[in-house]
Amino acid sequence: MRLFKSLHQHVTPTGIYAVVMCLAGAGVFAYTNQWSFLQYSSSEWVTVYSLLGAVLILEYFTFQLPPASNKQSMDSSVYLACIFVHGSEIAIFILFLTSLIAAIRDYKLSWWKHLINFSIYALAIFAASTVFQLAGGPQGPLDDRYIAGYVLAMLSYFAVNTVTLGLYFYLAYEGSLKQLRRAFVAESLLVYLCTLILSLVLTVLIYHNGILGLVLFLGLSMLLSHAFKQLFDMFRDVEEKSIMDRRTGLYNHSYFENVLESELSAARKDKLPLSLALIDIDDFKKYNDQFGHLKGDQLLGFLGNLLKKETEGTPITASRYGGEEFTLLMPGYTAEQAYNVVNRIRKKLNDSRYEGVEIFPHGCLSFSGGISEYQAGIYDKSQLVDQADKALYYAKHQGKNTIHLFGSFNATEREIDLAQDVRDIEQQLSLFLYKDISTFKHSKRVFKYAMDISEVLGLGQEEKRRFVLGALIHDIGKLEIPWDILNKREKLTPEEWTLVQGHVTWGRRIVEANERFEELIPFIELHHERYDGTGYPYGFAGEEIPRLCRMLTVIDSFDAMTTERPYQQAKTFEQALEELRACSGSQFDPELTRIFIRYIKSTHPVFPHIRSLH
The missing domain is CATH 3.30.70.270 (Reverse transcriptase/Diguanylate cyclase domain)
Structure with a gap:
């Protein structure tokens, strides 16, 4: 049992993937080669060494594409051309020799990572070769009658390489499928398109010109790789300049x-x-x-x-x-x-x-x-x-x-600041006295409710300060609404109601002009959001709405219901609380609604018979 538990702890998705891939790679190598390299002729060994040298040179000339792709090389075009001219046996054998050299050169890298890399490319080569044969593609010179076979072989190579390599990174680094799609498909598409074209070019050159054709191909590939590298370096330089501050060397x-x-x-x-x-x-x-x-x-x-x-x-x-x-x-x-x-x-x-x-x-x-x-x-x-x-x-x-x-002010600082801020905000709200005295009085009442609720919620001094000031200033945007709409006694038209809803945005703009009160913007902007996400202006839902903004919504609505308005009759406290209960979970936060109802009942001992005091 202990042995089983120990094995179970060490079995991970990455480990299972590694074992499966290594077995698959070994199986493909054994199936395609079967020790036939021991009977290669001198000319076949010349072909192997030539193509092996081409792969190693192209691996050396790796490059990246903007904005931030993985390293790329054009060695895949050699493997594909080898499939088209000589078949998968020699292509996989060259891959095997390349992997051995890589393991010796990068000996510090874990052996199983070299083996997985070999297995991924072996599977891609085998898949491309199989598809090419099924499409009827002939080995030897490029035959334009089978161009579909060449394209399908390339797509198979690309698909197997992308899926197997992407799956490894997904398991090993817990990435997202969206990130993998961008990293292994979108960013590599241009390189694989170049690889397809170059593999067809190399097929023609190898068959008709032998070593000379391979040398010409290498020259072209190295120039392209260098050009891609220069492009990436140029992109990085421009990107760095766009995000850096020249005077300080820091980010801008x-x-x-x-x-x-x-x-x-x-x-x-x-x-x-x-x-x-x-x-x-x-x-x-x-x-x-x-x-x-x-x-x-x-x-x-x-x-x-x-x-x-x-x-x-x-x-x-x-x-x-x-x-x-x-x-x-x-x-x-x-x-x-x-x-x-x-x-x-x-x-x-x-x-x-x-x-x-x-x-x-x-x-x-x-x-x-x-x-x-x-x-x-x-x-x-x-x-x-x-x-x-x-x-x-x-x-x-x-x-x-x-x-x-922030928030570590001493008690004296807090009291002085709060008193001064209240005076300054009241001075701004005094503009309502000539335009809409109801909004002025409503803001003062909501402020008083917020002062009491701050104690009920056990808010810290800084939270209390923001909450009560936010309650006081929450309707400041109504200064931008025309007088005749604010004081209209008939029901508002849809156009007028849209105009009234705009007060949250106008309020934000007013406060943004005075940086001193920018921290109160959430109370101004979000006090008409609803718990179920059907409010405005953003349609936030649940905890997307800051907790104290959810509390302000309850207070604001309660005072609005229990106060005479030009377009509605005032409700009794009992009726208003019943409305809060009915809308709990849709318009209002259920927990905060219960807290507010308990507060109202405890504040008014004779409740529910008392009517609105406003």
């Missing part, structure tokens, strides 16, 4: 945005930590004004080199964000781990000797940094950047040359 802003989006998706899918650090050189303008822009650019390059050196060999992506700001994107790092990394770099910069540091207040080079960590409620990359920027703002206001974690 565009590349950072792309990587941030992909890393954010990975963190959301795999539930892994992801942190972002935004750093800003302290008093950079003072240095620029004192020593000029050329020296300022050199200082940017100095910090860029330091960041590159300190993050080398790690998954951290260092980028220049713009001006004197830089980003460090840290997949797999919690906020605390990111803090340790960034703080270590800050101290190293402090200790670095640099010309002109005496003009700085700290007497050394320094930067301030803000760090934010991905949380479940973040649905857009701009939110993570906004949080890091907010933390950077606090680091600057704490005297610079320090690192601040």
Whole structure:
């Protein structure tokens, strides 16, 4: 039993694949060759050596195609031409000799990998030869009457090679079928098309011109391989220039945005930590004004080199964000781990000797940094950047040359900030007093509900701050809706209703113009999303909608139902709660709906007889 368990633990899909492929390759070699090479004539050995040399030369001239394909070579054209002229026996024997030489040359590579490589190509050659024979293709000179046989043989070779090699990578590296299709089909199609044409050309040259034809073919193939290599190098050079910042040698802003989006998706899918650090050189303008822009650019390059050196060999992506700001994107790092990394770099910069540091207040080079960590409620990359920027703002206001974690503000800072933010948002909402006083009063009531619910949910101070401010400002986009529609007493037409729905988008634009409140955008934009995915503007469903936005939807709807509106009668609290229950699981999050109903009942002891207090 123990032996069985031990064997079972070591049996993997990759291992089974390796055994099956090795047995298949050995079987094909034994079936096609049967030790006939021991009776080869001198002329046959000359053919074998010539074709073997051609394969080795073409293997040396490997190349890649843009954007990022696997390494390719044109040695397959030699094997195919050999099938067409001499048959599969010699083709597989040449493959066998090539594999032996590769095993000796790359002795550090596991022997079974060499054997699998041999088996894959042996199966491809055997399949191509079999199909060619079934199509009636004759061995010898190229016969245009059997062009379909040549094409079918090439397609068989391509199919077997692609499927067997792709299956190995799928099992070994747990890739996706979509990735394999792109890597082994789409990216290799041009190379295999060239291989087909070249194999037919080589068939003509070998049959009619012998060694000279083979030499001419090699010259053409080497030139093509070199051209492909140059094309790939040129592509890589252009690609690198498009994603790199010339002054610092780091990645540029565009590349950072792309990587941030992909890393954010990975963190959301795999539930892994992801942190972002935004750093800003302290008093950079003072240095620029004192020593000029050329020296300022050199200082940017100095910090860029330091960041590159300190993050080398790690998954951290260092980028220049713009001006004197830089980003460090840290997949797999919690906020605390990111803090340790960034703080270590800050101290190293402090200790670095640099010309002109005496003009700085700290007497050394320094930067301030803000760090934010991905949380479940973040649905857009701009939110993570906004949080890091907010933390950077606090680091600057704490005297610079320090690192601040988003959400780690002390109690006094939080209370002062919240009070000031509420005043500033109320000042913006006061515009409703002349346009739609109902929306102004509604926003204030939803804000009060959110304050209470924050305690019920046990929110942390930073979450509470965002939630209550988001509740206060959620309808700011209605400022863009015409007065006659906002105050219309009749039922809205479909066109008018579409206009009203646009308030979530207009609200986002209004807040984007004031970067200070960008972190509140989810509450503005998503408070009309529905739990079942039928809401607007994106049709998010379930946990795709941030939790506090789902809570705001419940609060917003409850207050709307229990308040007199131009186009509807107010419901009693009892009727409104019944409506919440009825829509739980469709419009509203069931768990949050139950929490809100318990809150309302506990807040009003005489419930359900009390009517709306509004």
